[in-house]
Amino acid sequence: xxxxxxxxxxxxxxxxxxxxxxxxxxxxxxxxxxxxxxxxxxxxxxxxxxxxxxxxxxxxxxxxxxxxxxxxxxxxxxxxxxxxxxxxxxxxxxxxxxxxxxxxxxxxxxxxxxxxxxxxxxxxxxxxxxxxxxxxxxxxxxxxxxxxxxxxxxxxxxxxxxxxxxxxxxxxxxxxxxxxxxxxxxxxxxxxxxxxxxxxxxxxxxxxxxxxxxxxxxxxxxxxxxxxxxxxxxxxxxxxxxxxxxxxxxxxxxxxxxxxxxxxxxxxxxxxxxxxxxxxxxxxxxxxxxxxxxxxxxxxxxxxxxxxxxxxxxxxxxxxxxxxxxxxxxxxxxxxxxxxxxxxxxxxxxxxxxxxxxxxxxxxxxxxxxxxxxxxxxxxxxxxxxxxxxxxxxxxxxxxxxxxxxxxxxxxxxxxxxxxxxxxxxxxxxxxxxxxxxxxxxxxxx
Numbered sequence: 001x002x003x004x005x006x007x008x009x010x011x012x013x014x015x016x017x018x019x020x021x022x023x024x025x026x027x028x029x030x031x032x033x034x035x036x037x038x039x040x041x042x043x044x045x046x047x048x049x050x051x052x053x054x055x056x057x058x059x060x061x062x063x064x065x066x067x068x069x070x071x072x073x074x075x076x077x078x079x080x081x082x083x084x085x086x087x088x089x090x091x092x093x094x095x096x097x098x099x100x101x102x103x104x105x106x107x108x109x110x111x112x113x114x115x116x117x118x119x120x121x122x123x124x125x126x127x128x129x130x131x132x133x134x135x136x137x138x139x140x141x142x143x144x145x146x147x148x149x150x151x152x153x154x155x156x157x158x159x160x161x162x163x164x165x166x167x168x169x170x171x172x173x174x175x176x177x178x179x180x181x182x183x184x185x186x187x188x189x190x191x192x193x194x195x196x197x198x199x200x201x202x203x204x205x206x207x208x209x210x211x212x213x214x215x216x217x218x219x220x221x222x223x224x225x226x227x228x229x230x231x232x233x234x235x236x237x238x239x240x241x242x243x244x245x246x247x248x249x250x251x252x253x254x255x256x257x258x259x260x261x262x263x264x265x266x267x268x269x270x271x272x273x274x275x276x277x278x279x280x281x282x283x284x285x286x287x288x289x290x291x292x293x294x295x296x297x298x299x300x301x302x303x304x305x306x307x308x309x310x311x312x313x314x315x316x317x318x319x320x321x322x323x324x325x326x327x328x329x330x331x332x333x334x335x336x337x338x339x340x341x342x343x344x345x346x347x348x349x350x351x352x353x354x355x356x357x358x359x360x361x362x363x364x365x366x367x368x369x370x371x372x373x374x375x376x377x378x379x380x381x382x383x384x385x386x387x388x389x390x391x392x393x394x395x396x397x398x399x400x401x402x403x404x405x406x407x408x409x410x411x412x413x414x415x416x417x418x419x420x421x422x423x424x425x426x427x428x429x430x431x432x433x434x435x436x437x438x439x440x441x442x443x444x445x446x
Contacts, residue, residue: 001024001025001067001068001360002024002025002027002062002065002066002067002068003019003024003025003026003027003066003067003068003069003070003360004026004027004028004029004058004061004063004066004068004069004070004086004091005019005026005027005028005029005070005071005072006028006029006030006052006069006070006071006072006073006078006079006082007028007029007030007071007072007073008030008031008032008035008073008074011072011097011123011348011349011352011353012028012030012070012072012073013028013035013038013039014331014349014350014353015070015072015349015352015353015356016028016039016045018353018357018370018435019357019360020044020045023439024360025046026045026046027045027046027047027048027061027062028045028046028047028048029047029048029050029052029057029058029061030047030048030049031049031050031051032049033049036049048060048061051078052071052073052078052082052086053078053081053082053085055085055089058082058085058086058089059089063086063089063090063091064089064090064091065090066086066090066091066092067091067092067093068091068092068093068094068095068359068360069082069083069086069087069091069093069094069095070094070095070356071083071086071094071095071096071097072097072121072352073097076096076097076098076099076100076103079096079097079098080096080098080112080117082096083095083096083116083117083118084115084116084117086116087115087116087117087118088116093118093119093359094116094117094118094119095118095119095120095121095356095359096112096117096119096120096121097120097121097122097123097352098120098121098122099122099124099240100122101122101125101244103120103122104120104122104125119359121352121355121356123348123349123351123352124240124241124244124348125244126348126351126352126354126355127241127244127245127302127327127346127348127351128241128244128245128247128248129248130346130351131241131245131248131300131302131325131346132245132248132249133145134323134325134344135230135233135249135253135298135323137152137154137227138227138228138229138230138297138298138322138323139156139220139223139225139226139227139228140154140155140156140225141155141156141157141206141338141343141344142154142155142208142344142371142372143155144369144378146367146380146407146409146428146430147380147409147414147428149213150212150213150409150412150413150414151210151211151212151406151407151409151414151430152210152211152212152213152216153184153208153209153210153211153369153378153406153430154181154208154209154210154211154216154219155206155207155208155209155371156206156207156209156219156220156223156225157204157205157206157207157338158201158202158203158204158205158206158207158223158224159203159204159224160203160224161224162201162203162222162223162224162225163221163222163223163224164201164207164222164223165201165202165203165205165224166200166201166202167200167201168197168198168199168200168201169183169195169196169197169198169199170197170198172222173197176218176222179215179218179416180211180212180214180215180218180219180416181209181210181211181212181215181216181218181219181416182209182210182211182406182407182416182417183195183207183208183209184208184209184210184378184404184406184432185207185208185374185376185404185432186199186201186205186206186207186208187205187206187208187374188202188204188205188206190335192374192375192376192434194401194402194403194404194432194434195404204339206338206374207223208371208432210406210407210416210430210432211407211416212407212414212415212416213414215416228297228322229297230253230297230298230323231253231254231297232253232254232256232292232295232296232297232298233249233253233254233255233256233296233297233298233299233300234255234256234257234258234288234291234293234296234298234299234300234316234321235255235256235257235258235300235301235302236257236258236282236299236300236301236302236303236308236309236312237258237259237282237301237302237303237304237309237327238257238258238259238261238264238265238268238277239264239302239303239304241302241327241348242257242259242300242302242303243268243271243272245300245302246272246275247271247272250274251274255272255274255275255276256275256276256278256291256292256296257272257275257276257277257278258278258280258282258287258291259277259278259279259280260279260280260281260282260303262279265277265278265279278291282301282303282308282312283308283311283312285315288312288315288316288319289319293315293316293319293321294319294320294321296316296319296321297321297322297323298321298322298323298324298325299312299313299316299321299323299324299325300324300325301313301316301324301325301326301327302325302326302327302346303327304329306326306327306328306329306330306333309326309327309328310326310328310333310337310340310342312326313325313326313342314340314341314342317341317342323343323344324341324342324343324344325342325343325344325345325346326342326344326345326346327345327346327347327348328345328346328347329347329348329349331347331349331350334347334372338372344372345372346372347372350370350371350372351370353370354368354369354370354377355368357370357377358379361379361442364381364382364383364384364445364446365379365380365381365382366380366381366382366428367379367380368380375434375435376432376433376434376435377432377433377435377438378406378430378431378432378433379430379431379433379438379441380428380429380430380431381428381429381431381445382426382427382428382429382445383423383424383425383426383427383428383429383445384425384445384446385425386425387425387444387445387446388443388444388445389423389429389444389445390422390423390424390425392422393419393420393421393422394417394418394419394420394421394422394423395419395420397444399441399444400433400437400440400441401437402433402434402436402437402440403431403432403433403434403437403438403440403441404417404431404432404433405417405429405430405431406430406431406432407429407430408421408423408427408428408429408430409427409428409429409430410424410426410427410428429445
C-alpha cells in the first residue's frame with residue numbers, strides 16, 4: 001500500500017516504524033525537521049517537511065496515489081482537515097486521530113464520513129477500554145478478545161508457584177491432553193521466543209497464550225494465578241484517560257480518583273458524581289495511606305508523567321494492592337517497568353497502532369493487537385476461498401518460523417490449533433507473529 005502518515009510526535013514515528021515491515025511505501029509528513037531527521041536516521045522512509053493541511057505538501061507526498069492517509073497530530077482539528085482535504089485530492093481511505101469522544105457517535109461519525117473522513121481513532125478511549133478489560137480479567141497481565149470472546153489472548157508472568165515452570169510444551173501436552181489453550185510466545189530476558197515442543201517455561205517468563213473461554217480456569221491454575229474480585233479502585237490522574245476510564249467503569253466499582261490540579265478536580269466532581277475526587281499529589285505516601293491505599297484491589301496510574309505512574313504503582317504494590325496498571329508513554333521504559341513489579345503497562349502509541357494497523361493488512365484482517373513490552377503482533381484473519389492456508393493440515397503448511405497459529409473460530413465454535421487441523425474458507429484464524437514474518441504470514445491468506 002501507498003501510505004501517508006501525518007504526525008507531530010512519537011505516535012506518527014512509532015506507527016511508521018511499525019508499518020515499515022509490511023512492504024508498504026510510506027511517506028511521513030511533519031512540520032518538525034528535527035523529528036524527520038530522526039525518522040530518516042532509523043528508517044528508509046520518505047519524509048516531507050510541512051503542514052499536512054497544505055495542499056502543495058500533500059501533492060508533494062503524491063496524495064492522489066495514496067491508498068491510506070493517516071493523520072495523528074495532537075490537534076484533532078488539523079487531523080480532520082487533513083483527511084477532508086486528502087480525500088478530495090485522491091486518497092482512497094483516511095483515518096484521523098481525535099480526542100473528543102462526541103465525534104465517535106453514529107450521527108457525528110456519519111457527518112465526518114460524508115466529508116471524507118473514513119475512520120476516527122481516539123487513543124484515550126482505546127486505553128480506557130483496555131484498562132476496563134484488564135480489571136475484568138484480574139489474573140491476566142495483558143489480554144485481548146477475538147471474535148467476541150470466542151478466543152482470548154492472555155499474558156501471564158510466571159512465578160515460582162506456576163505448575164508449568166521447569167516443563168516443556170510436550171510434557172504439558174502429555175500431562176494435560178485436552179487443553180483448551182496454546183502458548184504462542186514466551187518473552188524472556190528481553191527476547192521473544194515462538195515456542196516449540198521442547199521449549200521449557202522458566203520463572204519470570206511472560207507467557208502469551210491463546211485460550212478458549214472454557215480453558216481459562218485451567219490456564220490460570222497451571223500459571224499459578226488466581227482470579228480475585230476487584231471492587232475498590234484508585235485512579236491517579238484525572239486527564240482524558242483517567243476520566244474516560246472512570247466513566248466506563250460506571251457503578252460497578254468504588255472509585256477514588258486523585259488529581260493534582262484543583263480546577264480539574266472541580267470539573268471531575270460534576271462529571272463523576274459516583275466517584276470520590278481527591279485533590280492531591282499521589283506521590284505523597286502519607287496521602288495514599290490517608291485515602292486507604294491498603295484497602296484497594298486495583299491501582300491505575302494514568303498521569304502524563306511516566307515516572308510518576310511507575311513510582312506510584314510501586315508504592316501501591318508495597319501496600320499490598322493486587323493489581324497495578326501504569327501508563328508508560330516512553331516505550332523504552334516498558335520492559336523495565338514489567339520487570340520491577342508493575343502488573344500491567346499500557347501505552348497509547350501501541351494501542352493506537354494496533355487499531356490502525358488492521359487497515360493496512362487488507363480486508364481479510366478483522367482485528368490486530370500490538371503487544372506491550374515485546375516486538376510482536378497478533379492478528380485475526382478471515383480465510384478467503386482458495387488461499388494457501390486451506391491447502392494442507394496445519395503441521396504441513398511450512399508456516400514462517402517467526403509466527404504461529406493460536407486458534408481458529410469456525411461458525412460459533414472456537415478451536416485450539418493442532419497439527420492435523422484443516423483450515424477452511426470462512427474460518428477466523430488468530431496468528432501471533434514477529435514483525436519480520438508478518439508479510440510472509442499474509443501470503444498464506446491471499
